[in-house]
Amino acid sequence: QLHLVESGGGLVQAGGSLRLSCVASGFTLDSHAxxxxxxAPGKEREAVSCISTSGITTKxxxxxxxxxxxxxxxxxxxxxxxxxxxxxxxxANYYCAAFGVQIACDLDDYNMDFWGKGTLVTVSx
Numbered sequence: 001q002l003h004l005v006e007s008g009g010g011l012v013q014a015g016g017s018l019r020l021s022c023v024a025s026g027f028t029l030d031s032h033a034x035x036x037x038x039x040a041p042g043k044e045r046e047a048v049s050c051i052s053t054s055g056i057t058t059k060x061x062x063x064x065x066x067x068x069x070x071x072x073x074x075x076x077x078x079x080x081x082x083x084x085x086x087x088x089x090x091x092a093n094y095y096c097a098a099f100g101v102q103i104a105c106d107l108d109d110y111n112m113d114f115w116g117k118g119t120l121v122t123v124s125x
Contacts, residue, residue, distance in 0.1 A: 002026035003025050006020060007119055008021050012123055013123070015086065021078055024098070032100070036049045037110075045095070055074075068082065089123075093118040096115075
């Protein structure tokens with residue numbers, strides 16, 4: 001089966017850090033640009049960051065710029081989201097998703113080929 005598995009979520013105090021991981025199973029990530037999404041209770045899902053297949057191009061939504069860093073290790077078939085200076089408003093389920101076989105990523109494109117089931121991040125004030 002082809003799927004993505006996220007890990008690394010948890011409870012952290014405001015100002016703290018977490019690193020999320022997204023591992024692919026059944027396929028290799030190196031041909032797929034990847035996005036991280038989040039969805040808070042009662043809110044729509046939003047894309048927060050994406051990365052091209054090479055890792056050279058990264059994009060961030062304004063609310064996380066300077067605090068979150070996306071990276072990838074294609075040899076480990078893994079994409080990461082380092083989250084620093086966390087705020088209570090970052091509380092959400094975080095999902096990784098893979099585009100179809102394409103190099104570039106786009107934060108406005110939610111038409112993904114594979115989705116993970118998510119990992120919960122809770123930031124206390």
